[in-house]
Amino acid sequence: MAKGFKILHDKPNCIGCGACAVIAPKFWEMNDDGKADVIGGKNMPDGKQEGRIDQKDFDINLEAAESCPVEVIHLIDEETGEKII
Numbered sequence: 001m002a003k004g005f006k007i008l009h010d011k012p013n014c015i016g017c018g019a020c021a022v023i024a025p026k027f028w029e030m031n032d033d034g035k036a037d038v039i040g041g042k043n044m045p046d047g048k049q050e051g052r053i054d055q056k057d058f059d060i061n062l063e064a065a066e067s068c069p070v071e072v073i074h075l076i077d078e079e080t081g082e083k084i085i
């Protein structure tokens with residue numbers, strides 16, 4: 001498998017500002033519940049969401065994560081487990 005990253009979205013703490021969905025609409029969308037969703041992501045029992053991206057999609061998702069005012073978007077290197085943001 002190509003190098004990839006895990007997206008971890010701490011959805012319960014998302015304030016629904018919409019920035020991620022504007023910056024990276026292929027990966028993030030606003031839900032009717034007023035919060036963002038990782039497109040194609042998995043809902044975890046604790047309300048968080050997990051997704052996966054390839055290296056080529058890292059930069060745009062990093063930009064989305066950096067734009068999040070409450071820092072609830074995290075990117076984790078799949079191989080090393082390093083939390084990049």
Ligand code: SF4
Pocket residue numbers: 013014015016017018019020021035036064067068069070071072073
């Ligand atoms: S940028 Fe952060 S707070 Fe804003 S909608 Fe996206 S995840 Fe939620």
